Amino acid sequence: MLWIIDLTLEILSFISPQIYGQGFFQDQVPLKGQECCSQITSTTKSEVPDYFDTTLGQFAGPTQTGGAPFLAQTNVAPFPGISYIPNTPLETQVPIPGNVHNHNIFQRLANLSPYFPNPRGFGVQEYPIPCGSIVTWLNMVHRHGSRYPEISGRERTLGKKIMGAKGKFTASGALEFLNNWKFMLGAEILVPIGKQELFNSGTLHYYNYGHLFPNNGSKIIARTTTQRRMVESAEYFLAGFFGLGWTRNATLELVIEGDNFNNTMAGYKLCHHSNSQTAYKGILSVDDWAQVYLTDAYLRTKGMISGDLDWTFNDTYNAQALCAYETVALGFSHWCGLFTFEEWEGFEYSLDIGFSALVGFQSPVGRAIGIGYVEEVLARMQHHVITNAAAQINITLDNNTVTFPTNQSLNFDFSHDANIISILAAFGLTQFSKFLPTTHIVEREFVLGYLEPFAGRLDIEIIQAPAPVNSNRSDPKIYLEGPPTSYVHFILNQRTIPLGRSLEKCGKRDDGWCEFETFLQVQKKQIEIADFDFACFGEYESGKYGDVTDGRPAR
Ligand SMILES: *[C@@H]1O[C@H](CO)[C@@H](O)[C@H](O)[C@H]1NC(C)=O
Ligand SMILES: *[C@@H]1O[C@H](CO)[C@@H](O)[C@H](O)[C@H]1NC(C)=O
Ligand SMILES: *[C@@H]1O[C@H](CO)[C@@H](O)[C@H](O)[C@H]1NC(C)=O
Ligand SMILES: *[C@@H]1O[C@H](CO)[C@@H](O)[C@H](O)[C@H]1NC(C)=O
Ligand SMILES: *[C@@H]1O[C@H](CO)[C@@H](O)[C@H](O)[C@H]1NC(C)=O
Ligand SMILES: *[C@@H]1O[C@H](CO)[C@@H](O)[C@H](O)[C@H]1NC(C)=O
Ligand SMILES: *[C@@H]1O[C@H](CO)[C@@H](O)[C@H](O)[C@H]1NC(C)=O
Ligand SMILES: *[C@@H]1O[C@H](CO)[C@@H](O)[C@H](O)[C@H]1NC(C)=O
Numbered sequence: 001m002l003w004i005i006d007l008t009l010e011i012l013s014f015i016s017p018q019i020y021g022q023g024f025f026q027d028q029v030p031l032k033g034q035e036c037c038s039q040i041t042s043t044t045k046s047e048v049p050d051y052f053d054t055t056l057g058q059f060a061g062p063t064q065t066g067g068a069p070f071l072a073q074t075n076v077a078p079f080p081g082i083s084y085i086p087n088t089p090l091e092t093q094v095p096i097p098g099n100v101h102n103h104n105i106f107q108r109l110a111n112l113s114p115y116f117p118n119p120r121g122f123g124v125q126e127y128p129i130p131c132g133s134i135v136t137w138l139n140m141v142h143r144h145g146s147r148y149p150e151i152s153g154r155e156r157t158l159g160k161k162i163m164g165a166k167g168k169f170t171a172s173g174a175l176e177f178l179n180n181w182k183f184m185l186g187a188e189i190l191v192p193i194g195k196q197e198l199f200n201s202g203t204l205h206y207y208n209y210g211h212l213f214p215n216n217g218s219k220i221i222a223r224t225t226t227q228r229r230m231v232e233s234a235e236y237f238l239a240g241f242f243g244l245g246w247t248r249n250a251t252l253e254l255v256i257e258g259d260n261f262n263n264t265m266a267g268y269k270l271c272h273h274s275n276s277q278t279a280y281k282g283i284l285s286v287d288d289w290a291q292v293y294l295t296d297a298y299l300r301t302k303g304m305i306s307g308d309l310d311w312t313f314n315d316t317y318n319a320q321a322l323c324a325y326e327t328v329a330l331g332f333s334h335w336c337g338l339f340t341f342e343e344w345e346g347f348e349y350s351l352d353i354g355f356s357a358l359v360g361f362q363s364p365v366g367r368a369i370g371i372g373y374v375e376e377v378l379a380r381m382q383h384h385v386i387t388n389a390a391a392q393i394n395i396t397l398d399n400n401t402v403t404f405p406t407n408q409s410l411n412f413d414f415s416h417d418a419n420i421i422s423i424l425a426a427f428g429l430t431q432f433s434k435f436l437p438t439t440h441i442v443e444r445e446f447v448l449g450y451l452e453p454f455a456g457r458l459d460i461e462i463i464q465a466p467a468p469v470n471s472n473r474s475d476p477k478i479y480l481e482g483p484p485t486s487y488v489h490f491i492l493n494q495r496t497i498p499l500g501r502s503l504e505k506c507g508k509r510d511d512g513w514c515e516f517e518t519f520l521q522v523q524k525k526q527i528e529i530a531d532f533d534f535a536c537f538g539e540y541e542s543g544k545y546g547d548v549t550d551g552r553p554a555r
Contacts (some may be wrong), residue, residue, distance in 0.1 A: 051403065052254050054235070056228040059226035059258045060361060062151040066186030071331035076473075090114065090193060091332035099341040108344045110448035111417045112324035114146050115197045115455035117494040122431070124447065124498040125238075130469055130478045133161060137462035138209050139377050139411040141265075142201065143420055144233035145194025146328040147455040151187040155325060158318040159183030162309065169307035177334040178305075185318075190229045191329045197455035198233045202240020205412075210241075214408045221405050222250050224414035225257035225265050233455075234414045241412075250412075253403060262394035264372035265415040267422060270392040271536035274365045282357025285545035286350050288438035290317055293346025297339055320347045328454070348554035349441045352448050357545050358445065359418040361425055361433035364542050366551030367530035372424030373415075374405075374530075377460065378523055381516075382489075383407055391532045408442070417452040424451065424458070424492075425551040428526040430502040435546055451492065461489040462516065475512035487515035531555075 050056060065098070077093045078084040085093045092106050099105070107116050129135060136489045149155050163183050171178035188199075224234035231254060238246040268274035290313075298316040305311050319335050321345070326333030339347075356362040359369055372391035376398065379386050384404045386398040397403040415423075424432060434445045464486050467479040489512070490497040498512030503522045506514035514522070531552050534540070540553045548554060 003229055018361050021266070031543075037365045039072075040394070043414060051255065051397065052251055054231055054252050054254060059261075060228040060231075061226075061257070062187055063189050063228045064148070064151065064187035065189070066148055066191075066329055067182070067184030069192075069330040074330070075332055076334075077332075080104070087331060088213045089196075089331065090327055092126050092327070094332075094336045096337060096344065098545045101339065105336065105341065105344045107453075108348040109324045109453075111355070111452050111454070112321065112328075113449045113453040114193055115201070115211065115453050116449075117492075118450040118492065120450070120513075121495045122450075122492065122497045123501060124496050124510065125473075127473050127511040129463060130465065132479070133469065134466040135209075135212070135461050135465055136464050137381075137409050138212060138381060139413075139460040140205065140457060141413045141415050141420060141423065142198075142233070142457040143415060143417050143452055143455055144190065144229045145197040145236070146155060147194055147229050148186040148188055148191060148329055149321070149325050153187070153321075154314070155318045155321045156183075157188065158184065158322065159185065160316050161315070165309040169305055169309035171305050173304045174338050175301060175304035181334065183303065185325055186329070188227075188229060190312045192330050194229070194454060195232065198236035199240040201455055201457060202237040202242075204238075204240075206241045208411060208459075214409070219248070220250050220410055220412075221253050221403070222412040222414075223253045223255060223265065226254045227257050227266075229415075230257065230265075230414050237414070245291045253397075255397065259528055261392040262372075262392045263381055264392055264394075265413055265419060266351065266374055267369040267392045268359075268421050271365055271368055271532075273536055273542075274359070274363075274369055277542075280358070281542050282362055282548075283354065283375075285438045289346070289350050289353055289424050291463050292439060293343060293349070295344050297483070301338065317347075317350075320344075345441060348447070348449060349436070352446055353436045353438060355421050355448055355503050356436055356446055356450075356452055357416065359422045361424075361430065361546055361551040362435065362545060363551060364548050365535050365538070366422055366425040366548075367428075367526070368422075368426075368532045368535035368552065369419060369427030370424070371527060371532055372415075373419070373423045373531035374426045374523060378520065379404075380406060380408070380411055381462070381520065390527075391530075417448075417456065418549055420452055420456065420458060421448075422551075426526060426528065426530055427490075427523065428503055429497060429499075430550075431498075433549065435549060438545070441483065455494070456493050460489040461491065463487045463489055463513065468515075469511070469513070470509075471507060471509040486518040487513040489513050 020047045071087065071091060075091050077091055079095050082093060096105050107113055222238060222488035224230045234252055238250050242249040246463060255265060257263055257269065259269055262270050294316055298313045301316055302311045320339060323333045326335060360366050365410060372393045375390055383406055385401060385406060386393055386395065389395050434444050434446060436442060436444060466484050468479055468482040470478055470484045490499060498511040499514040500506040500508050505518050505522050529552065535552050
């Protein structure tokens with residue numbers, strides 16, 4: 001069921017060869033403005049190297065536009081008995097059975113939630129920068145915004161199946177909408193709210209870090225991958241940060257996202273086992289959990305259909321994903337109200353399990369996929385290029401300050417959900433490593449919607465202090481005796497990750513920071529732990545879900 005994952009992994013074609021391919025729905029749905037690479041290919045030969053040319057459209061991946069939304073027509077809100085809340089822009093005022101506490105199910109959609117700041121934090125309070133200290137540096141890695149399903153996504157197969165059975169079945173009760181329903185989703189590229197998410201984030205980052213932009217007229221390099229949604233996400237972000245004239249302030253570098261290309265923003269492309277069955281055994285655990293939480297829903301919805309539509313268990317699961325995708329693409333989805341609040345919690349947990357198993361601490365390649373990026377962050381922190389082939393780093397690009405500047409105080413990169421989860425694992429953030437059983441939902445730190453919703457972002461700051469900052473931040477004595485000291489501060493979706501909680505040497509600090517030199521030391525060790533060559537290319541048995549607990553193969 002892990003088609004929901006961002007990356008178009010080769011394995012998806014292995015799991016579902018019959019659904020792999022493009023343009024399935026072109027004959028069923030009138031698609032306007034059909035996009036293809038040739039439309040954005042420039043006609044004149046560009047003066048700049050390919051990696052600085054954002055108009056080429058090479059390695060853009062599949063790009064398929066969907067039907068145009070018509071919420072003015074299709075919005076069924078307001079619902080009886082609920083006061084009217086205008087759509088902003090999504091219509092999320094959907095009555096969910098069993099939602100006694102009026103929780104927002106759109107924040108329970110794991111990696112398919114539209115962006116929201118983590119509402120509960122990661123275990124520490126937020127503290128202001130003490131007077132006399134300064135934020136001097138930022139490294140951001142940002143997920144692209146809300147998108148259509150992947151080209152190989154199983155909810156697309158479900159869409160096709162339903163459209164193919166039109167007129168042969170009748171749906172009733174909560175499923176009655178299906179009689180008039182149309183599949184209207186495109187594939188892979190950003191939907192409107194996805195563009196807004198990135199623009200908003202660029203704006204937010206300008207408020208937070210605008211001061212760090214060099215005021216001497218020089219431009220910064222920002223990096224993304226060649227995939228269409230990745231390029232556009234970076235562009236919308238930069239427009240939010242600088243305005244529409246952002247090309248005067250930043251140069252966008254596109255690193256090729258393609259099989260066997262080295263790319264730290266798509267680290268699974270050069271890690272054999274992330275694309276093989278070795279890593280994918282864990283995927284079965286999602287099905288185990290689905291059987292637990294979704295069987296009721298399956299039987300219930302099956303009973304609402306008469307005639308010739310063979311409604312399966314998997315269809316039921318994929319229908320939950322359709323709620324998420326239709327909401328961001330069309331503004332509103334009838335599928336959402338079909339499931340109870342408990343079933344939405346189950347859906348969320350299924351993706352928590354899936355990502356833990358595939359790219360997190362329960363995956364033998366969890367750390368390996370993200371380790372190249374960690375090495376890049378460490379190199380930037382220490383102002384040097386990378387000269388030795390390491391992990392999935394492209395040395396051609398990283399051994400050159402033109403393409404890998406080492407003195408920028410603002411570093412903006414763009415990536416995918418799975419890759420960023422692996423980056424968190426590679427940094428050794430074991431607070432997210434808890435095993436998630438497939439029999440029941442447990443309390444956990446690994447709530448995917450808090451880690452990588454659409455447009456999720458990890459901000460890493462360096463803070464320079466005139467003296468050591470007291471780790472007890474309620475103590476009136478802010479600075480201790482000692483020399484000027486720098487700190488590393490991790491912020492994921494606008495909340496601090498307490499580094500000391502996972503990396504013992506960082507110490508128990510109220511503010512979750514880690515002293516700079518200590519951080520560098522600790523991270524050097526993490527590179528060894530990731531065991532890139534063996535994890536990605538070695539020969540080992542992956543075992544069953546739960547055998548791997550530390551994001552690398554057990555040796
Ligand atoms: C349902 O999907 C899972 C993959 O998530 C697959 O293993 C299983 O075979 C599918 N079942 C059916 C009946 O298609
Ligand atoms: C301008 O800013 C860039 C980036 O911070 C820096 O590398 C460069 O040395 C600066 N040049 C001058 C003349 O200050
Ligand atoms: C971006 O560059 C333009 C042209 O050099 C300049 O006027 C503008 O101030 C820059 N933006 C920022 C945020 O520095
Ligand atoms: C490294 O990047 C360069 C520039 O985009 C590209 O030509 C080359 O194929 C890349 N190499 C690998 C192994 O990814
Ligand atoms: C890195 O760049 C330097 C200077 O251009 C060059 O001498 C060296 O051979 C390069 N190293 C690699 C591994 O490409
Ligand atoms: C790509 O990564 C592999 C594995 O680390 C390495 O052997 C190769 O030299 C890298 N290629 C480039 C161009 O960096
Ligand atoms: C980058 O900054 C470091 C010190 O922060 C300095 O030693 C180095 O020369 C600078 N490199 C470039 C290319 O500006
Ligand atoms: C932190 O400082 C406050 C105020 O001095 C004190 O009451 C508290 O016990 C200290 N906490 C710890 C864990 O030392």
